[in-house]
Amino acid sequence: MSGYRVNQGLLADSPAVPFVFNNRPFSGVQGDTLASALLANGQTLVGRSFKYHRPRGIFSAGPEEPNALVELRTGAFKEPNTRATVVELFNGLTAKSQNHRGPLSFDVMAINDRLSPILSAGFYYKTFMWPKAFWEKLYEPVIRAAAGLGSLSGEEDPDSYDKGFLHTDLLIIGAGAAGLSAALTAGRAGQRIIIADEDFLPGGRLNLESFLVDDMPAAQWAAHSIAELRTMPHVRFLPRTTVYGAYDHGVYGALERCTDHLASSDGKPRQILWRIYTQQTLLCAGATERSIAFGDNDRPGIMLAGAVRAYLNRYGVAPGKQVAVFTNNDDGWRTAADLINAGVTVTAVIDTRSGEAPLPIANARICMGSEVIATQGRLGIHSVTLRNGQTIHCDCLAVSGGWSPNVHLTCHQRGRPVWRDDIAAFVPGQTIPTGMRVVGAANGSLSLTQALHEGHDAALQALQASGLTASANTAPKATAESTDLSAFWHVAGCRGRSWVDQQNDVTTKDIALSYQEGFRSVEHLKRYTTLGMATDQGKTSNVLGLAVLAKLSGKSIEQTGTTIFRPPYTPVPIAAFAGRARGKHFRPVRHTPSYQWANQNGADFVEVGMWMRAQWYTQQGESHWRQSVDREVRQTRESVGICDVTTLGKIDIQGADASEFLDKVYANTFSTLAVGKVRYGLMLREDGFVMDDGTTARFSDTHFVMTTTTANAVSVFRHLEFCRQCLWPELDVHLISATEQWAQYAVAGPNARRLLETVVDAPFDISNEGFAFMACAELSVCNGTPARLFRISFSGELAYEIAVPARYGHALMDALMQAGQPYNVMPYGTEALGVMRIEKGHAAGNELNGQTTAANLGLGRMVSAKKDCIGNVLSKRPAMNPDNPIELVGFVPLDANASLNAGAHFIRPNGEPNLASDEGWMTSVAWSPSLNGSIGLGFIQNGSQRLGETVIAADLLRSKHTEVKIVSPHFVDPDGERLRG
Amino acid sequence: MIIHHPLLGPRDAAEFVYLGDASLLNRPDPAAPSAAEDFYTYLHLRDNTAGEHRELWYHEQGDRSWLVLTRNTLTHEITRVELARDVAGQAS
Incomplete structure (x- = not known):
């Protein structure tokens, strides 16, 4: 107290x-x-x-x-x-x-604290090695409870956070003496500036000192300067904003604390994460004072000397009634002088240097060439002991070990600071971020006069680089000060522990232990002792730690080097990085045009890519999803069903060379496709594996429309643009993604044609003769709505896909349901779609998993031998064409009531389930309403020649082994009579 | 990072998708006797350059141009940006 x-x-x-x-x-x-x-x-x-x-x-x-x-x-x-x-x-x-x-x-x-002899550096690594199982269950929880920082609420953060983007010509980081001096010079010349300061009262050191600037108190000069800058429309002032990271090409990260100083955020964002784009940057981040290591130098009441001065001059607070000062430089003396002027008792000034006192300090004991070797006090300091045995009373000890320039942001792009002996500190090296200049104390120019001059000069350089002319002004003038210092780090021979990093409880002994045990590089020292870790990242302790290490190794600090600084400069909450992207906003979803229709009709949705697709539509009386799905499958196979297939990728391909382009990107041939026809297309990657599949329709000689799977819509389009621009730029072909421009619906089932007859405008002929299987046409529906019709089938039924411009999607769904009433039409979802494609033996995402070839899928003959295409050469590699290739076939359980698991691996009966006996795996399974039993698709060695054979589907994860019979993958209508009917 | 798009000016790298070495522009002749070996080399073997590197970027959140960047992998300095179709056109 x-x-x-x-x-x-x-x-x-x-x-x-x-x-x-x-x-x-x-x-x-x-x-x-x-x-x-x-x-x-x-x-x-x-x-x-x-x-x-x-x-x-x-x-x-x-x-x-x-x-x-x-x-x-x-x-x-x-x-x-x-x-x-x-x-x-x-x-x-x-x-x-x-x-x-x-x-x-x-x-x-x-x-x-009493156990400290056994809790030294590396203690955890050495002590809790055995027994191994105890670490997770016992040691770690106990250690975590005993050592640590604060605790989280465990509740969701109720505040909101924002992100923003700013663009400027000159970013000034820090509104202290150097920053304000620069901002005035550049601002008066009309340069576009953002000036950010982490403090809520900008001014930096100007608010802490008793100096004069331009004949007024420094703090007053700062306030005047800020007021002037605030009147300039081209200057943006960001107080309470920390620039925490310097990224490539003039991009900076900054955190603005908007409502942290208020009792409540009141609905406003608490913090804003800014991304600042700038042409030029002035780093005016100042310097941080460091301590000296001596016995029991961590007692409450022992503070940095600059901090004591800050509390006195800015806040009007004397941290003690009897203050002693321990310093190795002139700056510490200014703290003593300011305290005396404020009427605070200074009991002693202890300087490690010999010689004359740099300043007169009234009534204080002056101890030149002396050192503090011990301190006394339990919950706070009450006295110090000097080397000569003298005891000096004090309730506050102000310590100054010199100043370390805040070089952090200069290092964020591999820059390494360099050592300057005259100020015993690291300053920015040769390699600093492009467009950055470092000014004032951050550059090792520690006096106020230097900071003001360098700020002014750097602004002149920035103006010149921007092609602007400075209005005639000179740098502000400040009180002169001396900054002499001796490199003194560690008081030798203390009995008490000498603390280096107070946040992590690292002492000089811990550093010696680390060195003794071989952890001698600065990076090893940091990890072994935790020196310089956690919230402060060693801002007051790093250089001191290096000095102690350097002394042990007999090297200079320059040779010892420093650990690298990475962003962030000060902690940034994860919530600020998340911004508004929380919960459902983390990943936006896409809705098809008939999403509302589906929502109103009992749809249960699933995310596919980013799309929300209906999985099934629950009807009254249905309590389990299987009831809905089975009904949808039966209804479609018996009469007619409608499925929203808008989400499939649609790529419009036009140009004189469009067909040649398709021949190059598809394994099979498209140049032979007749206008008005659709063809299934198989796309390979250049390494020969299957990439994607879909159908492509030809509307004219020079116009094709390709579909892709929903999941690969983006990557296929990217791939096609690569082929077009990078491989065959000479081809006359253009691509447009039209996925969102067209709403598309599959109409499937024996009554599909009868239903569509009522919506297709005359005189379009939709009869089997007029519009055969794999036909396509542009037409109109519902009295003049433009549409495209494709006779393609994924379900295996007589089926069509009808597409209209997206804005008519919802209306078309209504019209189709209306027209289908006589046939008891039903919408079906992706589950029924999946069941029907498994029944039909069509491959989908589970089979096209990036590890399967055309031959694996039974489509080997589609890879044309007559032409080159992406993947053609490497699909012929011997390893991809073995004697016993896996092939896609169907599976049914021998026990009709058994269910199947996708992911099960096939082994021969009586075989051991291991890698050596593995013959393939089950890819897709379903309960088939059409066969009234479980069915599956899967890959197994030489499958097409093993129909009728029994194997074991072994699922070790779910401990379930099932006897299955290999069958044709075409469970329903193997000859394709329905879809051609 | 900022990429100076030849048509659109400076754009944030977040708008782009990275593919890899610009040697992917040089697709081998599929009819050559050594095609299998050539394609293997083309697809799988890359120099791991410390220094200037030519590489492919795709402006997916933009005009969908494929670009060839010359970027120093040590400093991230981008010294040249070209439209890939121009580069590919010159090569053939």
Whole structure:
């Protein structure tokens, strides 16, 4: 209980905001983060660490926070692992600390801390090896319960999320000193700009410092600049927006938090995932401070020095009443100076460097060339011990180990940062994303003056690249500052553990252990110790870890290298990536023109491709789908039925060379097809296997209409365009997908012709003589509606397919049902369609599975020997033409009451069901109303010569072995009399 | 990624479908004595290029053009985009 509000900073006159932390009421002010409000209330302890359940406090003032992770909100709105340092306070905010059992101040799991000698790096890998079965059932659940972060609500996320696309000429990432300076120069010259800042108060460092810019306080200059930019119509300002990834060709990912700072989203999208397309980019992402490793450097109250200054200058919060500073650079001294100016007691400034104090700090003990070797305190720090044995009281220790430029986005496309000794940090390397410039602290230019100048200069370059002229202005002027630093990482010889990565509880000893056990590359070190993993991705710890590793190996940090940064820069919720594509919107569905008709007539739908197709139509009194399907099959075979076949792919093929093109893409010949006729076509892949099948109708010398299977409509069209454009561009032929332009219905059964006679307009002759099997025609129906009629049959009955422009689909269905009333016409679905095609022995998707050849399907003779076609050459490979090929035949069970399983494999009677005895497999099965029993189709070796033989259909998955007889695949009307009648 | 379509200008890669090596344009002569071997090579053997690679993309969510891209597989830089029918036409 040591932090308090001082009456200064940007929030001096802000109204109070009540909130709740761990069920206790607190009060902050408008403009606070949860972290600043907790510190103002003296709440130093905010969480427990991942592994050892050590008490932990707020460490930083930004997105790099490793410790202060909390659960926000309640119920379904609960959000775990939120960084308190970036949570904008709102009225009624509810937050809870994470990862403890019992109260935060007395966590029973803190016993882990006593066990730390055996819980070191790699402990899980070594300890829980045996017995193997215990891992999943015992060890993992126990470990997961003991170590971890927050918990999920387990409920569906009630908020909505959006996605959007933005286009710009210049993207500026970060609205700090460099970003604002650049935006002013480019914006005043009229350049189209998007400027994004992750904070809810843009300005970056300008809001945290006591400097002057252009003779006004830095924060005021930032506010003025932003106000000016907001008046420019060509500038889009995106606060609360993190650019999290840099992708190829000037594409950036950004997350805008729209309502996270409000008590409720109120129906608006909570977050928007932006995809930003830009010509040029300025990365003005600033730098992140890092710590120093020393004994027990993780106690609540130990913070980054820059963060202490941020809480003081921006939020008006002193994180302690007696602050000590431990630094290896000049920047730490500024924290001490600002604290003194605000009337906060500074007990000591401890600098690892010898020599003169860079700044005068009144009434503080100045310890040059000294080090902190230990800290004391249980739930918060109360003193530190120096190398010389001195003890210094403090309730807050501000630590600065230098600054690491935020180079992350420069690395998202294989860029590797390079080491700069003078600032002891990685800066962007030579290879950075095309169109990107890195400016200010992100580029290693750590002073405010440098940032303002580089921003201005980079904007001038961007303007020049865009062909724009800068209006006469110069870079803003700022207070000078010194940024001297010594590379100092790790206080040697401490008795307490020296923490490197506080989020993952990694100490200097863990790194030494990793090194000792041979995990010496930085990537191995990361995986073995978990250094730099989880929500903060090691923003404050990576370089420190590398420095410790480098020292162990006797190499420089440059030689040691760094792990690669990948998107996202900060965590992005999965919900934001999903956007609106949730539930049924994840995958849109397609409806045929008579979908409504089917829906009103008892249809049960199934997704085929993206289409919703009727599986069967339930009638009154039917309680099982088999009743409906059996009725539909019987009705069709006895009288007439109608099936919506709109979903089959339809490709319009026209041109002088259309028939030559079809000869090249189909295995069989189409140039010989007469106008007004339809032919079954078999399409191969270039490797010789069957790709797809369908019928193609010829309406004129130069006009064909091809159908494909529903599932392959898209891929066949793509393939045909490949053939047309890439293989035979000299052919005069054009393709148009017409699947959605025509509604098409199969009318099948002995009364099909009688039904159609009543809808076909005179004088069209639909008699068997006038319109024979495999005929096609363009005609009109229902008094003038244009239509196409095909006499083709999938069911094996006398059948037609009739197509009308899509907008007439529903009306045609009504008309056909009306016309069919005297014949008791019924619609049938895909199940009855499937039963009838199995009864007829037609191959479908189950048989055309990409592993079968024309010969397998009994269609070997269709592959023309007289011409080349796709797949012709390789279909002749010896391996595809063995002596004992599998062939498509029919199967019936010996026991008439037995049912069959698709997927069962065929073995000889008394054979062992194993790979060696496998002779083929069952592809499709159905209960046949026509045969009053189960039937199946399948592939078996030399099947056509084994009719009458008995084999076993062995289904090891469902433990069912069935004796079956091999029969002809044509169960119904094998001679095809019905369809020609 | 952004692909500069020769007819439609810059388009997002999400509109395209990738096929593979542009050598697929060079379908062998099916009448050649070595046709079986030629087709095997044509269909199955590919160079795994580190650097400039010519490859086929299909503008499925667009004008349905097949394109030949010259893309550096190390950097994703696209240095050339051509209509596949132009490339195929030149070859024959």
